[in-house]
Amino acid sequence: xxxxxxxxxxxxxxxxxxxxxxxxxxxxxxxxxxxxxxxxxxxxxxxxxxxxxxxxxxxxxxxxxxxxxxxxxxxxxxxxxxxxxxxxxxxxxxxxxxxxxxxxxxxxxxxxxxxxxxxxxxxxxxxxxxxxxxxxxxxxxxxxxxxxxxxxxxxxxxxxxxxxxxxxxxxxxxxxxxxxxxxxxxxxxxxxxxxxxxxxxxxxxxxxxxxxxxxxxxxxxxxxxxxxxxxxxxxxxxxxxxxxxxxxxxxxxxxxxxxxxxxxxxxxxxxxxxxxxxxxxxxxxxxxxxxxxxxxxxxxxxxxxxxxxxxxxxxxxxxxxxxxxx
Amino acid sequence: xxxxxxxxxxxxxxxxxxxxxxxxxxxxxxxxxxxxxxxxxxxxxxxxxxxxxxxxxxxxxxxxxxxxxxxxxxxxxxxxxxxxxxxxxxxxxxxxxxxxxxxxxxxxxxxxxxxxxxxxxxxxxxxxxxxxxxxxxxxxxxxxxxxxxxxxxxxxxxxxxxxxxxxxxxxxxxxxxxxxxxxxxxxxxxxxxxxxxxxxxxxxxxxxxxxxxxxxxxxxxxxxxxxxxxxxxxxxxxxxxxxxxxxxxxxxxxxxxxxxxxxxx
Numbered sequence: 001x002x003x004x005x006x007x008x009x010x011x012x013x014x015x016x017x018x019x020x021x022x023x024x025x026x027x028x029x030x031x032x033x034x035x036x037x038x039x040x041x042x043x044x045x046x047x048x049x050x051x052x053x054x055x056x057x058x059x060x061x062x063x064x065x066x067x068x069x070x071x072x073x074x075x076x077x078x079x080x081x082x083x084x085x086x087x088x089x090x091x092x093x094x095x096x097x098x099x100x101x102x103x104x105x106x107x108x109x110x111x112x113x114x115x116x117x118x119x120x121x122x123x124x125x126x127x128x129x130x131x132x133x134x135x136x137x138x139x140x141x142x143x144x145x146x147x148x149x150x151x152x153x154x155x156x157x158x159x160x161x162x163x164x165x166x167x168x169x170x171x172x173x174x175x176x177x178x179x180x181x182x183x184x185x186x187x188x189x190x191x192x193x194x195x196x197x198x199x200x201x202x203x204x205x206x207x208x209x210x211x212x213x214x215x216x217x218x219x220x221x222x223x224x225x226x227x228x229x230x231x232x233x234x235x236x237x238x239x240x241x242x243x244x245x246x247x248x249x250x251x252x253x254x255x256x257x258x259x260x261x262x263x264x265x266x267x268x269x270x271x272x273x274x275x276x277x278x279x280x281x282x283x284x285x286x287x288x289x290x291x292x293x294x295x296x297x298x299x300x301x302x303x304x305x306x307x308x309x310x311x312x313x314x315x316x317x318x319x320x321x322x323x324x325x326x
Numbered sequence: 327x328x329x330x331x332x333x334x335x336x337x338x339x340x341x342x343x344x345x346x347x348x349x350x351x352x353x354x355x356x357x358x359x360x361x362x363x364x365x366x367x368x369x370x371x372x373x374x375x376x377x378x379x380x381x382x383x384x385x386x387x388x389x390x391x392x393x394x395x396x397x398x399x400x401x402x403x404x405x406x407x408x409x410x411x412x413x414x415x416x417x418x419x420x421x422x423x424x425x426x427x428x429x430x431x432x433x434x435x436x437x438x439x440x441x442x443x444x445x446x447x448x449x450x451x452x453x454x455x456x457x458x459x460x461x462x463x464x465x466x467x468x469x470x471x472x473x474x475x476x477x478x479x480x481x482x483x484x485x486x487x488x489x490x491x492x493x494x495x496x497x498x499x500x501x502x503x504x505x506x507x508x509x510x511x512x513x514x515x516x517x518x519x520x521x522x523x524x525x526x527x528x529x530x531x532x533x534x535x536x537x538x539x540x541x542x543x544x545x546x547x548x549x550x551x552x553x554x555x556x557x558x559x560x561x562x563x564x565x566x567x568x569x570x571x572x573x574x575x576x577x578x579x580x581x582x583x584x585x586x587x588x589x590x591x
Contacts, residue, residue, distance in 0.1 A: 146554070153552070187471035194496045285590050293569075
């Protein structure tokens, strides 16, 4: 039975959703054949209940490494810790979340372990002895299936690709592993973290109103914000507004940026470049508001409103307000 | 400080979908006859390098690419016109088929051959395969420090300070030299447009072409990748868009009605 190591990174002191998603990925990869799933829990200190949570979501064995050097953004420290866990666990496959640290960690780990490497996987399954990993390529215009024959394999998983497994009673065994991380020996060190005015819960929001170049400036995003607020949703953007500085970078949705799966996605003044579409293709209902009736976004949208968003968006807000008050 | 910037040419990602096709034999995008451009973020990486040079922090900027030599001409000319001092082209007819790890092996060997560099810059991802592996793999192969998704770089003594755009905000990362840094875009590193005079002078700058066969010193860890591309497919979009016509108020009313019917709002 293959052994799958999931890197549960809790560098900010909390166990996030991504670790549980990786356990979902491990389960998909194990398939009917089964696998022994191990979690490496990396955190600056012991976190109450974290190992237990991992156990309930499918980790049969949790190896926790707690060290003050394992703090936000600290890839060099995380790399040392995961290497140590790999030596202890000897996994066939390592799953890493493709987040800020994971994107640096996965290739470096693969290099050090002479492992096969696949990044940003969205689907995983076994096909005989090969792991099949599917991922977006060409800015989301195509899907590639990669066959991985070498072991160990390090695979980074794109956020929101897997659901967390349903929790069960059976908690796995837990052990602590001491790893000597010499802070002075790290080559790259995070010396400052400025949490941006991140649009609260963009990734969790069930309704997202998003603006593109067609919004024209920071001013226009206020109209989007009013609508989002009324619907209890969040505001996002495609790449141009983030590049232009109209909105914070953390609002950006797409290949570069966040991947979201809301119930409703309203794209305002967004042309629909493949790069952006890659981040929203999981949305259930997509509405596009654009002046150009030939904009590629309409080929993805369920409902299209051709016209000036400066008139359409306030009309929508007014109509919804009217409904709320009745 | 000497800087090497790694550049990749890709089929223009802004081309309309009708021009996008996968060649079933190579399982890659059809390239023949399509406009090639420098991959989006690679130009931002070059801009960051040139800004360090403008500020007096870098003495030389070299553009490095792996491509069929004939195909690389436009990218090389643009990089030199923007302000790179010289270019090195690893002439590889198979370049467009290589995945990130294979490309990293060649680039690492080419960088060792170039020898003198303190900082290597790459784009944070290529516009085609978006693997995001080049900078971390090069850092390992060259025993250098690594920071990715950086929008600004400041030079210090024996190190750089990088502004990394992270999932949760902005990180300041101090990295020892030599370092490999991948660059993402922001308002401060928009690629400059070369002037006519720069374009004229670009032709006089040195371009070294290295046949790929001369690069034998490949990192062992990247020799057998154990990964093959089995299939590349273009998903068929099944959605058909219903256009809601009328004045803005009518469009809004029609949309709200449909969203309520779907229980979305």
